[in-house]
Amino acid sequence: MATTDASVSPRDPQKPAGSKSSGSAPQRGSGSRHFHGRLKIDEQFCPPEANDPFDTVDWDVRSAAIKGEGGEVLFEQTNCEVPSFWSQLATNVICSKYFYGEVGSDDREHSVRQLIHRVVRTIADWGLEDGYFASKDDGERFYRDLSWLCLHQHGAFNSPVWFNVG
Secondary structure (H helix, E strand, O other): OEEEOOOOOOOOOOOOOOOOOOOOOOOOOOOOOOOOEEEEEEOOOOOOOOHHHHHHHEEEEEEEEEEEOOOOOOEEEEEEEEEEOOOHHHHHHHHHOOOOOOOOOOOOOOOOHHHHHHHHHHHHHHHHHHHOOOOOOHHHHHHHHHHHHHHHOOOOOOOOHHHOOO
């Protein structure tokens, strides 16, 4: 669970909700990119004994394909690494829509590990750089839990995030 540093209040408790705050949270257009509430993250999802959230699942290597109404192959990628419990439909969608890079190129993502790491690491790093987390360890706990949630299909980003982040 995330908590904020008690020494700084993001909103003045004396003002009613919806009124302009004189608290420490930056106002839009203020030029400040730093959040002054400093989130403290308690590990909730990724087991603390796991060295890496990606070690919490078994992995399969599969092919992914999307076929048209007439049976013609519209997309195909072989050697895609996905969690073993993911459905073939989930495999087909994630590989065809969200893996970064040109199909068939050496730079193309081929693993859900790469995809989730690319997006979640970027978001966690932005939070660290912009001062959202109380400590680097809090940022790492955020990364581990968010990776675990995506990996175990308890949550997912919308398409523009998968397309554009990282």
